[in-house]
Amino acid sequence: MAEGDLETQLKQAIGALVENAASARFGVAVSGGPDSMALLDLAARAFPGRVEAATVDHGLREASAAEAAMVANWSRDAGIEHAMLHPQGAVRGNVQSWARAQRYALLEEWRAARGLDWLLTAHHADDQLETLLMRLNRGAGVGGLAGVRARQGVVLRPLLGARKVDLLAYALDRGLPHVDDPSNSDPRFDRAALRTALAGVDWIDAAAAGRSAAALAEAEEALDWMVAGIEADHVRPDGEGLALDRTDLPRELLRRLILRMVARLQPDGSPPRGEALDRLIAAARKGEKMSVGRLVLKGGVCWTLKIAPQRRWQ
Numbered sequence: 001m002a003e004g005d006l007e008t009q010l011k012q013a014i015g016a017l018v019e020n021a022a023s024a025r026f027g028v029a030v031s032g033g034p035d036s037m038a039l040l041d042l043a044a045r046a047f048p049g050r051v052e053a054a055t056v057d058h059g060l061r062e063a064s065a066a067e068a069a070m071v072a073n074w075s076r077d078a079g080i081e082h083a084m085l086h087p088q089g090a091v092r093g094n095v096q097s098w099a100r101a102q103r104y105a106l107l108e109e110w111r112a113a114r115g116l117d118w119l120l121t122a123h124h125a126d127d128q129l130e131t132l133l134m135r136l137n138r139g140a141g142v143g144g145l146a147g148v149r150a151r152q153g154v155v156l157r158p159l160l161g162a163r164k165v166d167l168l169a170y171a172l173d174r175g176l177p178h179v180d181d182p183s184n185s186d187p188r189f190d191r192a193a194l195r196t197a198l199a200g201v202d203w204i205d206a207a208a209a210g211r212s213a214a215a216l217a218e219a220e221e222a223l224d225w226m227v228a229g230i231e232a233d234h235v236r237p238d239g240e241g242l243a244l245d246r247t248d249l250p251r252e253l254l255r256r257l258i259l260r261m262v263a264r265l266q267p268d269g270s271p272p273r274g275e276a277l278d279r280l281i282a283a284a285r286k287g288e289k290m291s292v293g294r295l296v297l298k299g300g301v302c303w304t305l306k307i308a309p310q311r312r313w314q
Contacts, residue, residue, distance in 0.1 A: 006162060006170055010042045013158035017151045018118060027116040028053045029107050030075075030082075032067040034171040034178040035122040037074075039159060041176055043120060044080055052081040054110050056103045059086065060095070067179050074177055083110055104155075111154065123148050123157040125206040126164040128213055130194050139274060142252075146220045147213035160210055227256040235261060241295075241306030247284070254281050261305045262292060269293045 015021045028043050030036040030053045043051045053075050057068040068084050075082035087102035111119050128147050135144040150157050159167065171178050198204070230253065234246040242261045247254065258280060259271050272280060272292050283290040284299035291297075296308045 006038070006166065007042050007046050009161060010039075010158050011046050013150070013161065014046075014118075014120075014156060017156050017158065020117065024117040025050045025052070025115065026118050026120055027051075027107070027111045027114065028120045029103070029122070030055050030071050031122075032071050032177075032179045033122075034168045034176070034180075035124060035159070035164065037071070037176045037178045038167040038170045038174075039120060039122040040071075040075070040080070041078075041174055042170070044078060052083070052114060052116060054083045054085055054107055056085045056087070056106050058099050058102065060091075060099065063179070070177050070179065081114075083114075085110055108154070117154070119155050121155060121157050122159055122167070124159045124162045124164050124167060125210045126195075126198075128160050128210045129204065129206040130191055130198070132209055132213055133198075134190060134194060142216055142223065143220050145213065146217035147210075149217055150214065160214075161207065163206060223252070223256065227253055227260065231257060231260055238302075238304050239306065241265065241304055244303040244305075245301075247299075247303055251278070251281060258297065258305070262295060265305060265307065266293055266295055269295075 011021075014026075018024060024047075026043055026047060028036070028040045028051060030040050032055065040051070040053050053071065055068040055071045057064050059065075072082045072084060085106040087099075087106065091098050107119055131147045132145060135147070138144070148157060148160065150160055170176075230246070230249070235242055235244050235257065237243075242264060244257060244261065249257070255277050258277065262269070262271050270293065276292075280290050280292055280297050284297055284303050287299040289296055289298035291308060292305075294308055295305055298304045298306075
Protein backbone atom coordinates (compact mmCIF):
# COMPACT_ATOMS: atom_id res chain seq x y z
CA MET A 1 0.00 0.00 0.00
CA ALA A 2 1.41 3.40 -0.98
CA GLU A 3 2.19 6.13 1.55
CA GLY A 4 -0.59 8.35 0.24
CA ASP A 5 -3.07 5.49 0.50
CA LEU A 6 -2.27 4.94 4.18
CA GLU A 7 -2.57 8.65 4.94
CA THR A 8 -5.90 8.83 3.11
CA GLN A 9 -7.08 5.71 4.92
CA LEU A 10 -6.13 7.26 8.27
CA LYS A 11 -8.00 10.49 7.53
CA GLN A 12 -11.08 8.64 6.34
CA ALA A 13 -11.10 6.30 9.33
CA ILE A 14 -10.81 9.13 11.85
CA GLY A 15 -13.40 11.17 9.96
CA ALA A 16 -15.82 8.25 10.22
CA LEU A 17 -15.16 7.80 13.94
CA VAL A 18 -15.41 11.38 15.20
CA GLU A 19 -17.28 14.51 14.26
CA ASN A 20 -14.53 17.05 15.01
CA ALA A 21 -11.68 15.58 12.97
CA ALA A 22 -11.12 18.90 11.19
CA SER A 23 -10.23 20.71 14.43
CA ALA A 24 -9.41 18.01 16.98
CA ARG A 25 -6.06 17.55 18.68
CA PHE A 26 -4.69 14.02 18.80
CA GLY A 27 -2.41 12.18 21.17
CA VAL A 28 -0.58 9.15 19.78
CA ALA A 29 0.55 6.23 21.94
CA VAL A 30 3.98 5.25 20.60
CA SER A 31 5.87 2.20 21.81
CA GLY A 32 8.68 2.52 19.28
CA GLY A 33 7.57 -0.41 17.17
CA PRO A 34 7.10 0.05 13.41
CA ASP A 35 3.29 0.16 13.72
CA SER A 36 3.14 3.00 16.23
CA MET A 37 5.98 4.92 14.58
CA ALA A 38 4.12 4.70 11.28
CA LEU A 39 0.93 5.92 12.99
CA LEU A 40 2.74 8.88 14.54
CA ASP A 41 4.30 9.91 11.23
CA LEU A 42 1.00 9.46 9.36
CA ALA A 43 -0.95 11.43 11.95
CA ALA A 44 1.60 14.26 11.95
CA ARG A 45 1.33 14.50 8.15
CA ALA A 46 -2.46 14.24 8.11
CA PHE A 47 -3.05 16.69 10.98
CA PRO A 48 -0.02 19.01 11.10
CA GLY A 49 0.36 20.97 14.33
CA ARG A 50 -2.40 18.99 16.06
CA VAL A 51 -0.53 15.88 17.15
CA GLU A 52 1.46 15.00 20.28
CA ALA A 53 3.03 11.70 21.30
CA ALA A 54 3.63 9.76 24.49
CA THR A 55 5.61 6.63 25.29
CA VAL A 56 5.02 4.50 28.37
CA ASP A 57 8.24 2.96 29.68
CA HIS A 58 7.11 0.10 31.91
CA GLY A 59 10.69 -0.62 32.92
CA LEU A 60 10.23 -4.34 32.32
CA ARG A 61 13.20 -4.66 29.94
CA GLU A 62 16.67 -3.15 30.01
CA ALA A 63 16.23 -1.75 26.51
CA SER A 64 12.91 0.01 27.21
CA ALA A 65 14.46 3.31 28.33
CA ALA A 66 16.60 3.52 25.20
CA GLU A 67 13.57 2.73 23.04
CA ALA A 68 11.55 5.49 24.68
CA ALA A 69 14.48 7.88 24.17
CA MET A 70 14.56 6.92 20.48
CA VAL A 71 10.91 7.96 20.11
CA ALA A 72 11.54 11.17 22.05
CA ASN A 73 14.51 12.10 19.85
CA TRP A 74 12.66 11.43 16.60
CA SER A 75 9.63 13.40 17.83
CA ARG A 76 11.83 16.35 18.80
CA ASP A 77 13.45 16.39 15.37
CA ALA A 78 10.01 16.19 13.73
CA GLY A 79 8.71 19.09 15.85
CA ILE A 80 6.24 16.93 17.77
CA GLU A 81 5.72 17.30 21.52
CA HIS A 82 6.58 14.03 23.29
CA ALA A 83 6.18 12.79 26.86
CA MET A 84 7.73 9.80 28.63
CA LEU A 85 5.41 8.16 31.14
CA HIS A 86 6.40 5.76 33.92
CA PRO A 87 4.15 3.46 36.01
CA GLN A 88 4.34 3.71 39.78
CA GLY A 89 4.61 0.70 42.07
CA ALA A 90 5.60 -2.91 41.53
CA VAL A 91 4.12 -5.34 39.04
CA ARG A 92 1.05 -7.13 40.39
CA GLY A 93 -0.62 -10.24 39.00
CA ASN A 94 -0.37 -11.04 35.30
CA VAL A 95 2.45 -8.96 33.84
CA GLN A 96 0.75 -8.19 30.52
CA SER A 97 -2.57 -7.30 32.18
CA TRP A 98 -0.78 -5.04 34.67
CA ALA A 99 1.20 -3.34 31.91
CA ARG A 100 -1.90 -2.75 29.81
CA ALA A 101 -3.86 -1.26 32.72
CA GLN A 102 -0.96 1.00 33.68
CA ARG A 103 -0.44 2.07 30.07
CA TYR A 104 -4.01 3.17 29.45
CA ALA A 105 -4.29 4.90 32.84
CA LEU A 106 -1.10 6.88 32.26
CA LEU A 107 -2.03 7.77 28.68
CA GLU A 108 -5.46 9.00 29.72
CA GLU A 109 -3.97 11.14 32.48
CA TRP A 110 -1.50 12.61 29.97
CA ARG A 111 -4.20 13.19 27.32
CA ALA A 112 -6.44 15.05 29.75
CA ALA A 113 -3.57 17.14 31.13
CA ARG A 114 -2.49 18.16 27.63
CA GLY A 115 -6.03 19.02 26.55
CA LEU A 116 -5.99 16.50 23.71
CA ASP A 117 -9.33 15.39 22.28
CA TRP A 118 -8.48 11.84 21.25
CA LEU A 119 -5.90 9.15 21.88
CA LEU A 120 -4.76 7.12 18.86
CA THR A 121 -3.31 3.61 19.11
CA ALA A 122 -1.73 1.58 16.31
CA HIS A 123 -3.83 -1.60 16.45
CA HIS A 124 -4.12 -2.98 12.92
CA ALA A 125 -5.90 -5.71 10.93
CA ASP A 126 -3.48 -8.44 12.01
CA ASP A 127 -4.01 -7.55 15.69
CA GLN A 128 -7.75 -7.78 15.08
CA LEU A 129 -7.45 -11.21 13.47
CA GLU A 130 -5.36 -12.51 16.38
CA THR A 131 -7.88 -11.17 18.88
CA LEU A 132 -10.81 -12.77 17.05
CA LEU A 133 -9.13 -16.18 16.87
CA MET A 134 -8.06 -16.10 20.52
CA ARG A 135 -11.57 -15.22 21.66
CA LEU A 136 -13.17 -17.74 19.30
CA ASN A 137 -10.94 -20.40 20.83
CA ARG A 138 -12.25 -19.39 24.27
CA GLY A 139 -15.91 -19.65 23.26
CA ALA A 140 -16.64 -15.91 23.21
CA GLY A 141 -20.06 -14.53 22.29
CA VAL A 142 -21.02 -11.53 20.18
CA GLY A 143 -19.30 -9.01 22.43
CA GLY A 144 -16.00 -10.89 22.51
CA LEU A 145 -16.01 -11.61 18.78
CA ALA A 146 -16.52 -7.92 18.09
CA GLY A 147 -12.79 -7.85 18.76
CA VAL A 148 -10.80 -4.65 19.18
CA ARG A 149 -13.18 -1.70 18.95
CA ALA A 150 -12.36 1.13 16.57
CA ARG A 151 -13.59 3.62 19.17
CA GLN A 152 -13.78 3.18 22.92
CA GLY A 153 -14.42 6.38 24.79
CA VAL A 154 -11.66 8.76 23.70
CA VAL A 155 -9.47 5.97 22.32
CA LEU A 156 -9.43 5.63 18.54
CA ARG A 157 -7.90 2.77 16.55
CA PRO A 158 -7.96 4.11 12.99
CA LEU A 159 -5.58 1.50 11.48
CA LEU A 160 -7.76 -1.58 11.94
CA GLY A 161 -8.15 -1.74 8.17
CA ALA A 162 -4.38 -1.66 7.55
CA ARG A 163 -2.08 -4.70 7.39
CA LYS A 164 1.04 -4.94 9.52
CA VAL A 165 3.18 -5.60 6.44
CA ASP A 166 2.03 -2.30 4.92
CA LEU A 167 2.81 -0.36 8.10
CA LEU A 168 6.28 -1.92 8.25
CA ALA A 169 6.88 -1.06 4.59
CA TYR A 170 5.78 2.52 5.30
CA ALA A 171 8.19 2.78 8.25
CA LEU A 172 11.05 1.47 6.11
CA ASP A 173 10.22 3.71 3.15
CA ARG A 174 10.07 6.77 5.40
CA GLY A 175 13.26 5.80 7.23
CA LEU A 176 11.49 5.79 10.59
CA PRO A 177 13.54 4.39 13.46
CA HIS A 178 11.81 1.47 15.14
CA VAL A 179 12.41 -1.51 17.38
CA ASP A 180 10.83 -4.92 17.83
CA ASP A 181 9.65 -5.85 21.33
CA PRO A 182 10.97 -9.40 21.95
CA SER A 183 7.78 -10.26 23.85
CA ASN A 184 5.98 -10.09 20.49
CA SER A 185 7.63 -13.39 19.54
CA ASP A 186 7.88 -14.98 22.99
CA PRO A 187 5.95 -18.29 22.80
CA ARG A 188 5.14 -18.07 26.53
CA PHE A 189 2.48 -15.51 25.61
CA ASP A 190 -0.69 -16.77 23.89
CA ARG A 191 -0.81 -13.98 21.34
CA ALA A 192 2.82 -14.43 20.35
CA ALA A 193 2.31 -18.19 19.92
CA LEU A 194 -0.74 -17.56 17.74
CA ARG A 195 1.15 -14.97 15.71
CA THR A 196 3.85 -17.53 14.97
CA ALA A 197 1.24 -20.10 13.91
CA LEU A 198 -0.43 -17.59 11.59
CA ALA A 199 2.84 -16.57 9.94
CA GLY A 200 2.66 -19.43 7.45
CA VAL A 201 -1.08 -19.19 6.77
CA ASP A 202 -2.09 -17.48 3.54
CA TRP A 203 -5.77 -18.45 3.26
CA ILE A 204 -7.11 -16.20 6.06
CA ASP A 205 -8.13 -12.73 4.90
CA ALA A 206 -7.32 -10.43 7.84
CA ALA A 207 -9.15 -7.48 6.28
CA ALA A 208 -12.32 -9.57 5.80
CA ALA A 209 -12.07 -10.81 9.40
CA GLY A 210 -11.82 -7.18 10.48
CA ARG A 211 -15.01 -6.33 8.61
CA SER A 212 -16.75 -9.21 10.38
CA ALA A 213 -15.55 -7.88 13.74
CA ALA A 214 -16.87 -4.42 12.87
CA ALA A 215 -20.26 -5.92 11.96
CA LEU A 216 -20.35 -7.80 15.26
CA ALA A 217 -19.45 -4.61 17.12
CA GLU A 218 -22.48 -2.92 15.56
CA ALA A 219 -24.63 -5.93 16.50
CA GLU A 220 -23.33 -5.67 20.07
CA GLU A 221 -24.31 -2.00 20.22
CA ALA A 222 -27.78 -2.83 18.87
CA LEU A 223 -28.28 -5.60 21.44
CA ASP A 224 -27.18 -3.31 24.27
CA TRP A 225 -29.61 -0.65 23.07
CA MET A 226 -32.45 -3.19 22.94
CA VAL A 227 -31.67 -4.62 26.38
CA ALA A 228 -31.50 -1.14 27.93
CA GLY A 229 -35.07 -0.55 26.75
CA ILE A 230 -36.28 -3.91 28.08
CA GLU A 231 -34.57 -3.25 31.40
CA ALA A 232 -36.27 0.12 31.73
CA ASP A 233 -39.69 -1.41 31.02
CA HIS A 234 -39.50 -4.77 32.79
CA VAL A 235 -36.93 -4.68 35.61
CA ARG A 236 -38.29 -3.13 38.79
CA PRO A 237 -37.25 -2.87 42.45
CA ASP A 238 -38.44 -5.73 44.62
CA GLY A 239 -37.65 -5.07 48.25
CA GLU A 240 -33.87 -5.03 48.46
CA GLY A 241 -33.57 -6.85 45.15
CA LEU A 242 -34.85 -6.68 41.58
CA ALA A 243 -37.62 -8.43 39.66
CA LEU A 244 -37.84 -9.19 35.93
CA ASP A 245 -41.49 -9.41 34.92
CA ARG A 246 -40.95 -10.51 31.32
CA THR A 247 -39.05 -13.73 30.67
CA ASP A 248 -40.39 -14.90 27.28
CA LEU A 249 -37.29 -13.56 25.60
CA PRO A 250 -34.46 -15.10 23.57
CA ARG A 251 -31.72 -16.49 25.78
CA GLU A 252 -29.18 -13.89 24.68
CA LEU A 253 -31.43 -11.08 25.88
CA LEU A 254 -32.02 -12.89 29.18
CA ARG A 255 -28.27 -13.30 29.61
CA ARG A 256 -27.72 -9.59 29.21
CA LEU A 257 -30.64 -8.66 31.50
CA ILE A 258 -29.36 -10.92 34.27
CA LEU A 259 -25.85 -9.48 33.93
CA ARG A 260 -27.27 -5.96 34.23
CA MET A 261 -29.29 -6.95 37.31
CA VAL A 262 -26.25 -8.61 38.91
CA ALA A 263 -24.15 -5.52 38.25
CA ARG A 264 -26.77 -3.28 39.89
CA LEU A 265 -26.90 -5.36 43.07
CA GLN A 266 -23.28 -6.54 43.20
CA PRO A 267 -21.20 -3.95 41.30
CA ASP A 268 -17.89 -5.16 42.73
CA GLY A 269 -18.56 -8.85 42.23
CA SER A 270 -17.47 -11.19 39.48
CA PRO A 271 -20.33 -11.62 36.98
CA PRO A 272 -21.37 -15.12 35.86
CA ARG A 273 -20.14 -16.14 32.42
CA GLY A 274 -20.69 -18.85 29.84
CA GLU A 275 -22.13 -22.09 31.15
CA ALA A 276 -22.66 -20.65 34.64
CA LEU A 277 -24.95 -17.99 33.21
CA ASP A 278 -26.84 -20.54 31.12
CA ARG A 279 -27.37 -22.73 34.21
CA LEU A 280 -28.92 -19.76 35.99
CA ILE A 281 -31.36 -19.21 33.13
CA ALA A 282 -32.22 -22.91 32.92
CA ALA A 283 -32.96 -23.07 36.66
CA ALA A 284 -35.09 -19.90 36.57
CA ARG A 285 -37.09 -21.23 33.61
CA LYS A 286 -37.97 -24.28 35.73
CA GLY A 287 -39.10 -22.06 38.58
CA GLU A 288 -36.08 -23.04 40.66
CA LYS A 289 -33.57 -20.85 42.46
CA MET A 290 -29.82 -20.75 42.15
CA SER A 291 -26.99 -18.76 43.73
CA VAL A 292 -24.77 -16.35 41.84
CA GLY A 293 -22.09 -14.95 44.12
CA ARG A 294 -23.85 -13.41 47.12
CA LEU A 295 -27.11 -13.25 45.17
CA VAL A 296 -29.94 -15.71 44.54
CA LEU A 297 -31.94 -15.84 41.30
CA LYS A 298 -35.39 -17.37 41.68
CA GLY A 299 -37.72 -18.28 38.80
CA GLY A 300 -41.49 -18.16 38.62
CA VAL A 301 -43.97 -15.78 37.07
CA CYS A 302 -41.40 -13.07 37.76
CA TRP A 303 -37.73 -13.77 38.18
CA THR A 304 -36.29 -12.19 41.29
CA LEU A 305 -32.67 -11.49 42.14
CA LYS A 306 -31.89 -10.76 45.76
CA ILE A 307 -28.99 -10.73 48.17
CA ALA A 308 -28.86 -14.08 49.92
CA PRO A 309 -29.60 -13.94 53.66
CA GLN A 310 -26.60 -14.47 55.90
CA ARG A 311 -26.32 -17.97 57.31
CA ARG A 312 -26.97 -18.40 60.99
CA TRP A 313 -24.57 -20.73 62.66
CA GLN A 314 -25.82 -22.84 65.58
